[in-house]
Amino acid sequence: MTMQERLKQISSSFDYHDNMRQILDTYLSMNTQYDLRKSGFLDHLCFWALEDYDTIRTSDKTSRSKIREGESALVQAILDDCQDVNLLLFTSVISVHRTEDKKVRIQTQSQQVFNVRTTIITVPLNPLHNIEFQSTLEFEKLCAIAEGQCRGDTKFWAKLKNSIEGTVIVCFGPDNALDIRDIVAVERELQKFLPNCKVEHVFGHDWRNGSFVESTWSWYKPGQGLSNLRVLQTSELPLFFC
Numbered sequence: 001m002t003m004q005e006r007l008k009q010i011s012s013s014f015d016y017h018d019n020m021r022q023i024l025d026t027y028l029s030m031n032t033q034y035d036l037r038k039s040g041f042l043d044h045l046c047f048w049a050l051e052d053y054d055t056i057r058t059s060d061k062t063s064r065s066k067i068r069e070g071e072s073a074l075v076q077a078i079l080d081d082c083q084d085v086n087l088l089l090f091t092s093v094i095s096v097h098r099t100e101d102k103k104v105r106i107q108t109q110s111q112q113v114f115n116v117r118t119t120i121i122t123v124p125l126n127p128l129h130n131i132e133f134q135s136t137l138e139f140e141k142l143c144a145i146a147e148g149q150c151r152g153d154t155k156f157w158a159k160l161k162n163s164i165e166g167t168v169i170v171c172f173g174p175d176n177a178l179d180i181r182d183i184v185a186v187e188r189e190l191q192k193f194l195p196n197c198k199v200e201h202v203f204g205h206d207w208r209n210g211s212f213v214e215s216t217w218s219w220y221k222p223g224q225g226l227s228n229l230r231v232l233q234t235s236e237l238p239l240f241f242c
């Protein structure tokens with residue numbers, strides 16, 4: 001079922017409250033970060049369950065980090081606890097070969113080679129097609145990788161000029177509707193809601209076209225949660241897939 005179909009199913013509850021229907025439409029579009037007709041409903045059920053079936057708790061859980069120093073502090077603490085572990089940043093893996101002696105040879109773009117006993121693949125689904133796997137992965141997994149998942153839309157933050165303590169507005173938008181590098185265009189759009197507002201800075205990134213992520217956050221297309229998730233998570237020893 002698509003998100004749009006689910007919205008239609010429950011829209012009779014909003015017969016006399018079109019404002020409520022519009023708010024729900026906006027809220028769902030923001031969560032999926034994609035066209036509601038192309039995004040699966042199952043992810044939203046999962047999202048809703050993880051957020052304790054409560055809109056206020058959803059906002060609280062998703063809108064801020066519970067770690068004062070930010071998520072990277074947690075990652076750093078895990079790394080500090082590990083022994084003999086090297087963190088390599090800016091190191092693009094181009095191939096993962098399973099060798100005849102049941103080991104793995106990993107090659108990076110800068111021609112570094114690592115021979116290891118096992119590998120955990122944590123690359124998101126959409127850019128996984130950039131890595132060459134030998135021997136090839138299971139056919140169903142290759143199909144799921146080729147299909148990919150929803151690519152998401154635009155998310156950016158705009159800091160307003162002359163506001164109390166510099167208000168920051170979080171903005172979501174559909175398919176390339178706004179060039180966030182054009183501060184005047186961003187300001188013009190925001191002025192539709194906040195006449196005369198002035199934008200000082202815009203923060204954001206073109207996640208959908210970044211070769212390391214090719215999407216914003218994980219969201220399956222209709223039917224993929226049931227048809228693809230299990231095969232994507234199946235290990236193909238000595239490779240494990242997150």
Ligand SMILES: Cc1cc2nc3c(=O)[nH]c(=O)nc-3n(C[C@H](O)[C@H](O)[C@H](O)COP(=O)(O)OP(=O)(O)OC[C@H]3O[C@@H](n4cnc5c(N)ncnc54)[C@H](O)[C@@H]3O)c2cc1C
Nearest residue numbers: 062063091092093122123124127155207212213216217218
């Ligand atoms: C704009 C935006 C806003 C978000 N807002 C929220 C929010 O408010 N709340 C929330 O809970 N979540 C949010 N998310 C989602 C959250 O960031 C992701 O769900 C989370 O980061 C996924 O973690 P991950 O480890 O699976 O993937 P990632 O964090 O994407 O990590 C995957 C890593 O693999 C690396 N990689 C990819 N390809 C290769 C390769 N070939 N070789 C080597 N390395 C490679 C990437 O560089 C990356 O470091 C947001 C995401 C985006 C983009």
